[in-house]
Amino acid sequence: MGVAGCGKSTVGAALAESIGAEFLDGDSLHPQSNIDKMASGTPLNDDDRAPWLAEIGSRFAASDTGLVIACSALKRSYRDIIRSGDSSVVFVHLHGTKELLAERMNARPDHFMPASLLDSQLATLEVPHADEAALVVDIAEPVEKIVNDVKAALSGSAEAAAGRFQVDLKAAPFKLDDDAIAWVESTLGSMTLEEKIGQLFINHNNDYSPEYLDGVLENYHVGGMRYRPGPSGAVQEHIRYAQSKTKIPLLIASNPEMGGAGSCDDGTFVSTHLQAGSHPDKSIARQMGQVAGVETAALGCNWAFAPIVDIHYNWRNTVISTRAFGNTPEIVVERAKEYFDGISESRTVCAMKHFPGDGLDERDQHVVTSYNTFGYEEWNRTYGHVYREMIGHGVQSIMIGHIGAPELSKHFRPGLADKDILPATLAPELLQDLLRGELGFNGLILTDASQMIGLTQVMKRKDLVPATIAAGCDMFLFFRNPDEDFQYMLDGYKSGVITEERLHDALRRILALKASLGLHTSAREELVPPVGALELIGSEAHRAIAAEVADKTITLVKDTAGNLPITPETHKRIRLYGISGGSDFTRADPLAYLDTVKEELESAGFEVHVFKTAEQREAAGETGVNFMSVISEEATGDYADKYDAAFVFANVKGFAQEAAIRIKWSTPMAAEIPWYVTEVPTVFVSLNQPNHLIDVPMVKTAIHAHAGTREAIRATIQKIQGKSEFQGTFNENVFCDSFDTRL
Structure with missing residues (x-):
């Protein structure tokens, strides 16, 4: 960079040849309108320069090899x-001096930049600041010496660049002391290459047998595990065996999005995220987290894939419709904290x-790449606000969705073509420039499940696996x-896709997360609680919390015909319909909840007549x-x-199988x-999705009960009878967004 006549093209070409890089003269990227304007003796203004500078930046981003570009870049803003x-x-x-620059410019009569504009360029020039990645060299030196000096300096700059987003083990969220840092470094130093590669993986355990776990630990040296839910006793023993056999303590993950439910078959369902956002009492979310922590810790888990901090802007989005605290950043931040x-x-x-x-696109990243289409400013006001608040609150790790963000990517990579927009899992501009850089996240980054089509549709498996780590996932x-x-x-490491610096930074973050939990100082037999701890799972106290939450959050969406209350005294004979949408991947009976509904209605004194379909x-x-x-x-x-x-009681699911879910x-x-x-x-009572009125707008009384648990069903029937208030x-x-749903 520099003013005209400084030798950008000459030095740039020589430097590129010396280091085996491609060379490109930035002047060749000017639009013709800029060239004509300069040739007429008229200086360019910033509006003229902006697209030219963006094009230069995009060339660096698109290059797969070393690249040297000659460009004036006179201002900091440029x-x-x-x-x-x-x-x-x-x-x-x-x-260089003004005299030397003028001499060189006068020696180039065919160049479109006239010497008369040198004063203008020198007046515009802002020498690179100390906080910029920049070198200053004297053009009076021979070209060979300039090149050698630049090469030597660039070697140091490369090392500095590699450390730009390196983990700070003493800073939040890890806050490790000297002993813990020593453990991280000594453990890293003791690992073989295969063990280092293995630490990058979180295994999904599909088998409870010791032989299966032995194979996973001995062959792949994984850093973490998430198990398939089952009875709490079997899950705990499975985790205990895994921790007893591993060389380095394991991160044991669960999905406690609703309390203890989902982590084991007998865990307590407290509420969905939406349910926890559907009452003025913010402590519901804290109770959900408390129960989740107690029950998953009793199993031996130490890592929660929660909370969900998506914002449900699009009612058609059904993958997070019940898994988001709400449709504003304010409610999401409050309840997530x-x-x-x-x-x-x-x-x-x-x-x-x-x-x-998530929450803008209506599609589910499990089955297709979805997109967050907010512009940079709007994203910062909404999703960015949520992430800044939660990072500041101390969250230790962030799961990356297979969600593209076209406007964000183009903000950091101007000129990026639509076809080159990648899901965040593979996008360094989102993981590094945005998440690490602007948001200042120092914790651990992990991918969402890599079998999701939102990721696998993008590139070949052999390429995408290492590309996620290279992009910034840990x-x-x-x-x-x-x-x-x-x-x-x-192979990705050996070929240089994953650099040594990137691998070791990821490993330090993984080990730091383990050390922040105290796993490095705990005896192996203490990593998993004794069997007696299982008494906490599904306890009476936790079920009482669930019942209290259900009572608070069951919602009367509308009763425009004044149908309520309905009691056995006024409406004895009930025709009961169940809607499920069919069985999902759990293979559980999709209409099993209807037996509970019938039992609770009959217990209340109703006479129940259950409708059966032709198939049934x-x-x-x-x-x-x-x-017919x-x-x-x-x-x-x-x-x-x-x-x-x-x-009509509807419990329609379909998670991870459909791009959107509607009543069938x-x-x-x-x-x-x-x-x-x-x-x-x-x-009409929904036990799951909040968007069913689009399919049943004709009903005049609609209730959202949030869950198919006995507690929620019982509380709903109490409220239908007028025995307790809807809160x-x-x-x-x-x-x-339909007028008839309000009628």
Whole structure:
């Protein structure tokens, strides 16, 4: 860089040849309008220069090899535009006297930059500041000496650049003392290459047998594990065996998004994230975190893949519709902090998710790459605000979504083509420039599950596995094929995709997270609690918390016809419909909850008549039945003579299998669709998704119960009868941007 006549092209070409890099003259990237303007003797203004500088920055970002570009870059603001394209750019300022510069310019009569503009350039020049990655050399020296001096200086600059986002083990969130740091460094120094590669992986344990665990630990040396939920006793013993056999203590992860449920089969379901955001009492989120911490710690877990800090802006998005605290950054920050504080009472660290933020795109990253399309400023006001607050609050790790952010990526890499936008898991501009740089996150970064199509659709597996670590992730979530993925990661290191500096920085963060938990000082037999600790899981005290939360959060969305209350005294005979959407990946009976509903209604004194679809009746052995015959039998003029009211309980899931989730009726024009709202008072209760009014706008009474637990179902039936008040709140997403859903 430098003013005209300083020798940028000559020195740049010589430097590129010396270090085996490509050379490009930045003047060749000027649009013709700029060239014409300069040739006429008119200086360029900043509006003229901006697209030219952005193009130069994008060339660095797009280059797979070393690259040297000659460009004037006279102002700090100009250099900022270039380095926003690639933060690793180093500027070499070619400095000379005005007399020498004029002499050289006069010797180039064919150049489009006239000597008369030298004064203008010198007046504009802002010498690189001390905080910039820049060198200053004297153009009076021979070209060979300049090149050698620059090469020597660049060697030091490369080392400095490599350390730009290196972990600070003493700083938040690790805050390690000298002894813990010594353990991190000595452990790192004692590891073989294969052990280093293995630490990058979090295994998904699909088998509880000792032989399986022996194979995972001996062959792949993993840094962490997440197990398949089962009975708490089996899970705890599984974790105990794993910790007893590993060379380096393991991070044991669970998914306690709803309390203890999901971490083991008998864990306590306290609430969903949405449920914890559906009442003025913010302590609900803390209670959820407290129960989650106690129950998962009793199993031997030390790492929670929670809280979820996505913002549910798009009602069509169903992957986080129940897994986000709400639709504003303020409610998300408030409740996420409460959850974090609650779970932190146990020896547990958190991985909040899913950076850079889900909830704008309606699609599910499990089945397709999704996108956060906010611009840089809007993202900072919303998702960025959430991440800054939570990082400042002490969160220890962040899970990266397979979510692209086109406007954010282009902000840091101007000129980046649409086709080159990558999910955040593979985007260094998002992981390093944004998350590490602007947000100042010093903790551990892990990928979301690597089997998700949001990641796998982007590039070949052999490339994407090491590319995630090279981009800035520290741990890789789940093998697809252990032998293959381990080798892909190892090959990525050996080929230079993962540098030595990047590998060791990731390992220090992994070991630091373990040391922050005290795993390095705990005896192996103390890493997992005794069997007696399992008594805490699903305890009466925790179930009482769940019942209290259910009572607070069950929400009356609308009752425009004044149907409530409905009691056995006023409406004895109930026609009960169950809607499930079919079984999901858990293979559990999707309508099992309906037995609980029937039991609770009968216990309250109602007479319950359960509707059966044609498929259900055929499965029970009935013949001669089809969907048309069922419609004819169900939709008769004497419907109101047979039933006093109709209750529809919907528990529609489909997580990770569909891009979006809507009600799917059993047949065309199904008999369970609420045609009967004109015949009898009808109450629709959702036990899961908040967006069902788009499919049943005709119902005049709609309740969101949030969960299919007995506690939630019982509390809902109490409120339908008017025996307790509805206390839950809701946001505008429930009306799905449709006028008829409010009627």
